[in-house]
Amino acid sequence: MNQLKQVITILSMAVLILATGIVFTQTPVNAQEEEKDIHITLLATSDIHGRSMPWDYAVDGPNLTGSLTQLYTIIKDIRKDHPNTILLENGDLIQDNSAELFNDQPQSPMMVAVNEMGYEAWTYGNHEFNFGLDVLDKVSSQFNGARLAGNVYKENGERYLPAYTIIEREGVKIGVIGMVTPLITEYEKGTNHLDGLVVKNPIEETKKAVKELEGKVDVMIGLMHMGLENENGVPGTGVKEMANAVPELAAIFAGHNHVLINKEEVNGVFITEPNKYGTHISRIDLTFTRQGEKLLLKEKDASTIPVKNEDGTFVESDKDLEKTLKPYHEYAREDANIEVAQLKGTNLVPKNEIKGIPAVHIQETPLSDFFHEVMLHYSKADVVAHQIDNDKASLDVGPIKKKDIAYNYQFAGGEVSVYEVTGKDLKDYMEWAVGYFNSTRDGDVTISFDKTRRSSKYSTNDYFGNVKYDIDLTEQPGNRIKNLRKLDGTPIKLEDNLKLGMNSYRMDFLVSKGQALEGRKFNMIWSSKEESAYGETGGTIRNLAIRYLKEEMNGVYEPVIQHNWKIVGVDMKSPARAAVVELINKDILAIPTTEDGKYTNIASINVKALITEEEIKMLATKAKVDASQFTGVKTSGEFYQKLVKALNKPKDEPVEKPVNPSKTTPDKSKPTITQSESLKGIVTAYHLNVRSKPSNSGKVYGTISKNTEITILEEIQGWYKISYNNKSGYVYSKYVTIKK
Numbered sequence: 001m002n003q004l005k006q007v008i009t010i011l012s013m014a015v016l017i018l019a020t021g022i023v024f025t026q027t028p029v030n031a032q033e034e035e036k037d038i039h040i041t042l043l044a045t046s047d048i049h050g051r052s053m054p055w056d057y058a059v060d061g062p063n064l065t066g067s068l069t070q071l072y073t074i075i076k077d078i079r080k081d082h083p084n085t086i087l088l089e090n091g092d093l094i095q096d097n098s099a100e101l102f103n104d105q106p107q108s109p110m111m112v113a114v115n116e117m118g119y120e121a122w123t124y125g126n127h128e129f130n131f132g133l134d135v136l137d138k139v140s141s142q143f144n145g146a147r148l149a150g151n152v153y154k155e156n157g158e159r160y161l162p163a164y165t166i167i168e169r170e171g172v173k174i175g176v177i178g179m180v181t182p183l184i185t186e187y188e189k190g191t192n193h194l195d196g197l198v199v200k201n202p203i204e205e206t207k208k209a210v211k212e213l214e215g216k217v218d219v220m221i222g223l224m225h226m227g228l229e230n231e232n233g234v235p236g237t238g239v240k241e242m243a244n245a246v247p248e249l250a251a252i253f254a255g256h257n258h259v260l261i262n263k264e265e266v267n268g269v270f271i272t273e274p275n276k277y278g279t280h281i282s283r284i285d286l287t288f289t290r291q292g293e294k295l296l297l298k299e300k301d302a303s304t305i306p307v308k309n310e311d312g313t314f315v316e317s318d319k320d321l322e323k324t325l326k327p328y329h330e331y332a333r334e335d336a337n338i339e340v341a342q343l344k345g346t347n348l349v350p351k352n353e354i355k356g357i358p359a360v361h362i363q364e365t366p367l368s369d370f371f372h373e374v375m376l377h378y379s380k381a382d383v384v385a386h387q388i389d390n391d392k393a394s395l396d397v398g399p400i401k402k403k404d405i406a407y408n409y410q411f412a413g414g415e416v417s418v419y420e421v422t423g424k425d426l427k428d429y430m431e432w433a434v435g436y437f438n439s440t441r442d443g444d445v446t447i448s449f450d451k452t453r454r455s456s457k458y459s460t461n462d463y464f465g466n467v468k469y470d471i472d473l474t475e476q477p478g479n480r481i482k483n484l485r486k487l488d489g490t491p492i493k494l495e496d497n498l499k500l501g502m503n504s505y506r507m508d509f510l511v512s513k514g515q516a517l518e519g520r521k522f523n524m525i526w527s528s529k530e531e532s533a534y535g536e537t538g539g540t541i542r543n544l545a546i547r548y549l550k551e552e553m554n555g556v557y558e559p560v561i562q563h564n565w566k567i568v569g570v571d572m573k574s575p576a577r578a579a580v581v582e583l584i585n586k587d588i589l590a591i592p593t594t595e596d597g598k599y600t601n602i603a604s605i606n607v608k609a610l611i612t613e614e615e616i617k618m619l620a621t622k623a624k625v626d627a628s629q630f631t632g633v634k635t636s637g638e639f640y641q642k643l644v645k646a647l648n649k650p651k652d653e654p655v656e657k658p659v660n661p662s663k664t665t666p667d668k669s670k671p672t673i674t675q676s677e678s679l680k681g682i683v684t685a686y687h688l689n690v691r692s693k694p695s696n697s698g699k700v701y702g703t704i705s706k707n708t709e710i711t712i713l714e715e716i717q718g719w720y721k722i723s724y725n726n727k728s729g730y731v732y733s734k735y736v737t738i739k740k
Contacts, residue, residue, distance in 0.1 A: 046090035046255030050097030066278030091125020091225035109328035123178030148178025227257030233513025372465025381501030432516035443608025576637030607637025694719035
């Protein structure tokens with residue numbers, strides 16, 4: 001009976017509702033919010049290496065190619081359009097470009113910058129550990145965000161730093177997992193920088209972090225100071241392997257390898273890396289949609305944003321951040337300009353004979369001899385090796401400042417470690433080192449660099465001190481080191497026992513899988529960074545060089561060239577080569593480069609190769625001469641010589657024909673010079689040929705650069721006689737201005 005009453009009541013209410021037109025629907029209060037997608041943008045920097053400002057403290061000059069202050073301009077613009085932006089740092093932040101100057105100061109400019117910019121997490125890089133844990137803790141404790149290094153543990157089993165942090169935007173929870181390359185154990189070998197720590201496999205530790213984050217976050221992102229591929233052939237050191245092993249990650253910010261990866265997809269995981277030195281910033285975009293109470297990742301994308309604009313200009317530096325960093329900037333500049341010695345006698349690097357082919361790489365220079373001198377003095381090694389990774393290395397007679405040492409030896413952490421090796425080990429290392437060069441063919445007249453080595457992370461050329469040797473480029477790699485001997489001429493035998501002083505970072509690479517000394521074990525008997533030696537800071541090659549100039553040279557350095565190595569197997573004397581040199585220096589003939597122009601001198605110029613009509617026409621047009629006069633020319637060398645002759649004959653040099661001296665009309669615009677007097681002149685041409693006789697047909701001894709002062713011994717028929725490389729030479733007077 002009661003059920004019947006309930007039914008009648010419900011029916012009566014339904015009739016009433018229909019009659020009155022009132023309709024009730026179950027509309028959620030937040031329906032509009034559920035239908036709206038949520039967009040999250042994550043930005044990450046990596047391998048900044050002290051570039052807080054657009055300034056290179058090694059040369060004390062501006063460098064607009066990348067910095068935090070420029071990236072901040074980009075970040076601010078993105079935040080305007082995307083309020084759900086998260087900013088992250090992926091390691092190697094506090095080392096290089098004078099950042100380490102502030103290790104013992106109250107504040108680091110890098111920490112000041114990243115705090116003002118609003119970074120929320122920072123994964124340590126390998127270079128963060130360069131100064132020991134006390135310094136690292138002191139500097140990094142200034143950071144306002146989360147510090148990550150999930151695969152680094154204390155000896156008691158606790159994590160040294162968290163493996164992840166959770167960041168929330170509009171209800172979306174993002175788990176950011178941070179790992180550092182496990183090769184820090186190799187990089188810091190021989191130091192106490194990792195004492196009390198245990199470094200584990202980052203892939204296994206990421207899997208642990210993923211399990212810990214399950215159910216707590218809506219998406220997981222890797223912030224990993226690791227390159228794309230496994231490093232030195234060591235498993236578990238690359239993020240490609242990470243992506244294959246941990247597909248739960250939506251995307252990974254990579255670093256460490258100093259390469260640009262816009263977006264690469266591996267096993268459904270997006271990977272991006274922003275190169276180095278603040279030239280780019282990596283970006284990951286995530287779009288979420290709601291399904292009931294769940295948030296689902298609807299779309300994702302990855303990209304990089306450059307500091308250099310498409311029109312060749314650069315993003316402006318944020319002025320407010322620059323103002324904040326100004327005191328640190330001025331302090332670093334003052335330090336860079338501290339004078340440590342005077343250089344006398346000769347410049348440490350000669351001028352490049354050929355534009356685009358750095359002399360510092362293709363010949364022995366007093367600069368490389370200087371660093372060897374320093375290394376040998378402090379290490380007492382039998383042989384030393386080092387690298388110069390600056391094509392524009394230069395140190396001229398005059399004051400030597402701290403910035404000059406840093407400019408010419410750019411690896412801030414480089415030290416001297418001494419290893420016990422055999423003669424075979426040394427030769428195998430040297431053969432690998434000279435693989436930097438291409439083998440030469442018959443007719444090659446320039447020395448060029450191997451494209452792969454030139455563009456790799458290990459692109460530097462290695463120089464060896466306290467030994468003598470030849471590099472024969474007619475031979476294939478592995479058989480180029482000839483006549484290896486000690487300075488007294490004693491041959492170095494394969495079974496000899498030697499003490500080799502070199503940088504440990506290079507040694508770790510050489511003994512890695514696939515490299516020249518793979519699998520070999522070497523006893524390290526001394527390191528300049530040991531506390532019993534010169535310590536972490538004092539033991540760097542930079543600081544040892546400064547100590548040497550001050551304490552051993554008493555502030556005055558005059559180089560003595562050792563003449564201990566040379567390259568053979570390249571025609572350096574033919575007339576065709578002289579023509580090549582002139583055409584390159586006049587920007588008519590180009591040095592071969594990679595397609596993007598980033599890596600130069602990757603192939604030698606050959607003068608015996610056949611030349612096409614198209615090449616003749618192109619170069620003749622560039623030289624602004626008539627191409628028809630080269631009809632019938634077959635080889636490049638023949639053409640280059642004829643092109644130089646055509647280029648110079650109407651403009652640069654007088655028409656060569658017999659002249660009766662008694663009928664010569666002197667050039668009244670220039671004083672007549674006799675053998676009994678001499679004058680000083682200034683070269684006005686960009687490159688002025690020095691010839692064996694006062695005529696167009698004279699052999700070219702070499703060239704003199706613009707603004708060079710010369711001593712004029714005599715004038716002969718419109719030519720000036722000068723002394724050049726201890727012999728008489730002649731230059732065309734039209735391109736010399738007499739000093740008054």
